[in-house]
Amino acid sequence: MLTTNLSTRPFYNERAVHVVLTILGLGAVAVMATGTVRLVELSQANTELTVVAQEAEREATRIAAEIVVLERDIGDAEIEVLRGAAEEANRLIDQRVFSWTEFFNIIERTLPANVMLTAVRPNPTDDGTYLELSVMGRGVADIDEFIERLEATGAFVDVLARQEELTDDGMYRAQLFGQLLSLDVSVETAAEPPAES
Amino acid sequence: MEMIKRVLAEKRLAVTLVVVGLGIDVGLYGLAVYPWSLKVANAETRAAAAAVDREAAMQAFEYARQTLDGKTQADDELRKFYLEILPRDLAGARGITFARLAELASANSLVMERRSASPDRDEESRLARLRITMLLKGDYRDMRRFIYELETAPEFIVIEEVVLSQGDGTDEAEVLNLGLATYFWSEDIDGGAEAEDDAL
Numbered sequence: 597m598l599t600t601n602l603s604t605r606p607f608y609n610e611r612a613v614h615v616v617l618t619i620l621g622l623g624a625v626a627v628m629a630t631g632t633v634r635l636v637e638l639s640q641a642n643t644e645l646t647v648v649a650q651e652a653e654r655e656a657t658r659i660a661a662e663i664v665v666l667e668r669d670i671g672d673a674e675i676e677v678l679r680g681a682a683e684e685a686n687r688l689i690d691q692r693v694f695s696w697t698e699f700f701n702i703i704e705r706t707l708p709a710n711v712m713l714t715a716v717r718p719n720p721t722d723d724g725t726y727l728e729l730s731v732m733g734r735g736v737a738d739i740d741e742f743i744e745r746l747e748a749t750g751a752f753v754d755v756l757a758r759q760e761e762l763t764d765d766g767m768y769r770a771q772l773f774g775q776l777l778s779l780d781v782s783v784e785t786a787a788e789p790p791a792e793s
Numbered sequence: 794m795e796m797i798k799r800v801l802a803e804k805r806l807a808v809t810l811v812v813v814g815l816g817i818d819v820g821l822y823g824l825a826v827y828p829w830s831l832k833v834a835n836a837e838t839r840a841a842a843a844a845v846d847r848e849a850a851m852q853a854f855e856y857a858r859q860t861l862d863g864k865t866q867a868d869d870e871l872r873k874f875y876l877e878i879l880p881r882d883l884a885g886a887r888g889i890t891f892a893r894l895a896e897l898a899s900a901n902s903l904v905m906e907r908r909s910a911s912p913d914r915d916e917e918s919r920l921a922r923l924r925i926t927m928l929l930k931g932d933y934r935d936m937r938r939f940i941y942e943l944e945t946a947p948e949f950i951v952i953e954e955v956v957l958s959q960g961d962g963t964d965e966a967e968v969l970n971l972g973l974a975t976y977f978w979s980e981d982i983d984g985g986a987e988a989e990d991d992a993l
Contacts, residue, residue, distance in 0.1 A: 606796075608796055608799070608800060613800050613804060614807075617804060617807045617808065617811055620811045620814075620815070621807070621810060621811045621814060624811060624814030624815045624817070624818055625814060627815075627818040628814065628817055628818050628821060631818060631821040631822055631825070631826050632821070634826050635821070635825050635826050635829060638826065638829035638830060638832070638833050639829060641833050641836070642829065642832050642833045642836050645833065645836035645837055645839070645840045646836050646839075646840075648840045648843075648844075649836060649839040649840035649842075649843045650843075651843075652840065652843030652844050652846065652847045653843045653846070653847075655847045655850075656843065656846040656847040656849075656850040659847070659850035659851060659853075659854045660850050660853075662854055663850070663853050663854050663857050666854070666857040666858060666860075666861055667857055669861055670857065670860055670861050670864055674864070675860070675864060678864060678867055678868065678871070680917060681871055681919060682867050682870075682871060684918055684920065685871060685874050688920075688949075688951065688976060689874075691951045691953070692949060692950075692951050694944075694952075695944060696940045696941075696944055696952055696955065697937070697940065697941045697944065700937055700940070712957075713957060714956065714957055714958055715954070715955065715956040715957065716954070716955045716956075717953065717954045717955075717972075718953075730956075
C-alpha cells in the first residue's frame with residue numbers, strides 16, 4: 597500500500613479550514629446580532645433619555661417662570677422696607693419690655709450706702725442692651741464698689757466709669773456705661789411690685 | 794504562504810462571506826453603535842444637567858415661596874403691631890398718655906410739676922414718636938410703684954430715661970424726671986394717619 601503523498605500539490609487539512617471558516621462566520625454573525633441588539637438598546641435609551649431631559653428642562657423652565665412671578669410679588673425694595681420696619685418694631689418692643697422694676701430691684705441690692713443713682717438710660721442695640729447710669733458717690737472707691745457689685749450680680753458686664761468728676765459739694769459724679777446681660781438674676785423679686793413704704 | 798493562497802482561492806465563497814460579515818460588523822460598530830453610544834452619553838449628560846437644573850429651580854422656588862410666606866407673616870405681624878398695639882394716630886397717642894399718666898401719678902401720691910410733649914419722627918421710620926417728659930415729685934417708693942404700674946399697663950408707653958434727684962432742700966421729696974415715648978403710624982406726622990391702611 598502506498599503511504600507516501602506523491603502529489604505536487606500537497607493536501608491541506610480541509611476539515612480544519614472548514615472549522616475555522618465556520619467559526620469565523622458564526623462569530624461574525626454573532627457580533628452582528630449583538631451589535632444590532634446594542635444599536636436597538638442605544639436607540640431606545642437615547643429616546644428615553646431625551647424625553648426625560650426634555651421633561652426636566654420643561655419643568656425647570658416652568659418653575660423659573662413661577663419664581664419670576666413670586667419674586668415680583670416679593671419685591672426686593674419691599675423686603676428692605678419690611679426688614680427695617682421689623683427691626684424697628686423689635687427694638688421698640690425690647691424697650692417696652694425692659695423691666696424697670698427688676699432693674700431697680702438689682703440697683704437697690706447693689707447700691708452702696710454712699711452712692712446714689714441719679715439717672716438711667718437704656719440703649720437697646722443689635723448687640724444687646726446697654727445702660728448709661730449716672731451716679732453720685734462720696735468717693736471714687738464707693739463708685740468702684742458699686743461697679744463690682746453690679747457685675748457680681750451677673751446682670752451686667754463690662755461696666756466702666758467713663759467719666760468721674762468732683763462736684764462743688766465734695767461728691768463725685770460718675771457716668772457709668774455697661775452692657776445688660778439679663779435682668780432674670782433678680783427673679784425672686786422681679787415679678788414683685790415695689791414694697792409699700 | 795502558498796498554502797494559504799490556495800485555501801483562499803479554493804474557499805473563495807466561504808472566505809468572502811466571512812470577510813463581508815466581519816466588514817459589516819466593523820461598519821455596524823464604527824458607523825452605528827459607536828456614534829449612538831456617544832449620542833446616548835450626551836443624552837445622559839443632558840438629562841443629568843436638566844435634573845440638576847430642575848432641582849436647583851425647585852429649591853429656588855421653595856426659597857422664594859418661604860420668603861413670600863415670611864414676608865406675608867411679617868407683614869401681618871407688623872400690621873397687627875401698628876393697628877392693634879400702637880395708637881392709631883397722634884390723638885390716640887395723646888389719649889393713652891396724657892390722662893393716663895396724670896391719673897397714675899395722682900394714684901401714687903406723686904405731684905406732677907411739669908410735663909412737656911413733642912412729636913417727632915426719624916427720617917427712615919414710618920412711625921412717629923410722641924415724646925413726653927414728666928417731672929414728678931414725691932416719695933421714692935411711690936415713684937417705684939408708679940414706674941411698676943406704668944410698665945405693666947397695657948398701653949404701649951416706653952420709659953426711655955429715668956433721672957432721679959433730691960428736692961430743693963425745703964422738703965424731703967425726691968424728684969423724678971421721666972423721659973417717655975409712645976409711637977404711632979404716620980408717614981407724615983402733619984397729615985396724621987389717614988394713609989395708614991393704604992400704606993400697610
